[in-house]
Amino acid sequence: MLTLESYEDWKHCITVLCGIPLTGPYIEQRLTALRDPADNTTQKFVAIWGEQHRLRVIGWFEQARQEVDGKNGSTPLGRAS
Numbered sequence: 411m412l413t414l415e416s417y418e419d420w421k422h423c424i425t426v427l428c429g430i431p432l433t434g435p436y437i438e439q440r441l442t443a444l445r446d447p448a449d450n451t452t453q454k455f456v457a458i459w460g461e462q463h464r465l466r467v468i469g470w471f472e473q474a475r476q477e478v479d480g481k482n483g484s485t486p487l488g489r490a491s
Contacts, residue, residue, distance in 0.1 A: 414463075417473055421470070421474065432478060434475070438475075441471050
């Protein structure tokens with residue numbers, strides 16, 4: 411299992427290793443799911459990674475949202491301009 415201890419580790423995992431661009435809609439979708447304890451994917455996430463990591467990842471998605479908002483949505487995070 412990967413060790414994701416920082417925002418930069420997490421962002422690299424999402425954007426480079428998984429190839430998922432951090433777009434506004436993707437970030438909002440994940441935040442909605444991660445904040446819903448009844449969501450099936452959230453339950454699986456917590457079972458694997460734990461509640462503390464879920465809270466950390468919510469913070470990292472919020473940080474990514476701020477970065478995307480600061481770029482005015484022109485280029486998704488993790489993709490070249």
